[in-house]
Amino acid sequence: MPAVGDRYDGPVSRSDPTDQRDPAERNPWRRVSRRVAYENPWIQVLHDDVIRPDGSAGIYGVVHFRHIAIGVVPLDEAGDRVLLVGQYRYALERYSWEIPEGGGDFGEEPVLAAQRELAEETGYAAEAWRELCRADLSNSVADELAILFVATGLVAGEAHPEGTEQLQTRWVAFDEAMAMIRGGEITDAMSILALQVLALERAAP
């Protein structure tokens, strides 16, 4: 892994003359150089000099995420209530109620990361897991991928939050969670995405 200030030693451009895709969908950017501008255990910021689609010189700052964002909707036996987690979000500088979330390693089965994060944050294990949705959270500058699950057949246990986490948990009715989205009380994109997938399934004839 290159250090901060190093020239990035990866491919300088992904443009490929043998590319068989629709020309309109090929990469219209050309990367001239790349360096690592900042990194920590969670993100790496890459500063690129580029030729833009219109042929002019420019720059692009890419935020590379070192983990996959994993989210889980824990749903009770009757399917009537979901378990939310409350925590102070340092980046937002305010408190946020969300579904349990955490980071998964690349190369790790996403569902295993989901099981670990649910257990750490809430103590719950679950008998059944189903993937709901994948999403690119912030694709104008970042490559962060979210993978979202629903967990049912919950079995209570003891939570083991990390040192960065000071959490509250709270069961709410599914319809109340949806009202919290409409009312602006739940604003976390991963939580809204996952709950809306379930709400659409429930609304289907």
Next chain:
Amino acid sequence: MPAVGDRYDGPVSRSDPTDQRDPAERNPWRRVSRRVAYENPWIQVLHDDVIRPDGSAGIYGVVHFRHIAIGVVPLDEAGDRVLLVGQYRYALERYSWEIPEGGGDFGEEPVLAAQRELAEETGYAAEAWRELCRADLSNSVADELAILFVATGLVAGEAHPEGTEQLQTRWVAFDEAMAMIRGGEITDAMSILALQVLALERAAP
């Protein structure tokens, strides 16, 4: 605005002894120092030394976004079709079909930014605008806020994309757009969030 490498001159900690909120919802982090680690016209990366909620020393890298992320679902007169925009996403290194999106300035009315971005990317103006949803897109490290709209009463005009944009547009049936989400062809979080809100409204009795 501080330069890269400068010590950040903002508040060192937001903890406030007169804070009247539920103690469980107060900021459990203490910021020891902050510096600007990277910046460009779109993002600023702040590196903080912190005391974590468990009392141990740590760091936090915050990606501050200099614009609000604005998204628009352009819906045709019958409410049957939506206009999608295709573009190569540099951060993802692949092509992506999405709703029209762009950046709004803080202090600018979000709907005015939405009107400008829709016109730039597609040429369309719209008679009616309605906000669908606000979301924090990536709150583990970033403060990026998305504001999503639906636009109806569309009037065609001429597109004026920026030099960073090489776009295709395509009308698809609303139900086809929802199938593209389920099938993993639409993966952009803002697009999924906005289309889900509309789909839930359409499914309501």
